[in-house]
Amino acid sequence: MGRYSKQFKQEAIKLVTEQGYKAGEAARKLGIPHTTFDKWIAVAGWQRPEARLSEDPKVLQVQLKEAQGRLKELELENEILKKATAYFARQSL
Numbered sequence: 001m002g003r004y005s006k007q008f009k010q011e012a013i014k015l016v017t018e019q020g021y022k023a024g025e026a027a028r029k030l031g032i033p034h035t036t037f038d039k040w041i042a043v044a045g046w047q048r049p050e051a052r053l054s055e056d057p058k059v060l061q062v063q064l065k066e067a068q069g070r071l072k073e074l075e076l077e078n079e080i081l082k083k084a085t086a087y088f089a090r091q092s093l
Contacts, residue, residue, distance in 0.1 A: 004032075009040050017046050 004012075015026040027037035054060055 012037065013040055013044050013046065016041060017044070
């Protein structure tokens, strides 16, 4: 028998499919290797929402706005990390 029970796997998968967690986030929270968790999700037949593109222009517009918002967040986080790295590099000298 495997290391994880069938019930545990089902509940773990529900974190992604029903509760909106990202697969990597759920795997970290549960202490499961992300590759193992990805296999469970694939076996369950679930596809990431990003993989399913709508044909509805209104849905695509919403998805685009969400993606643009996320991109701005990531760019800001990246700038903060660059500044923090530069700051700590100066401090260590």
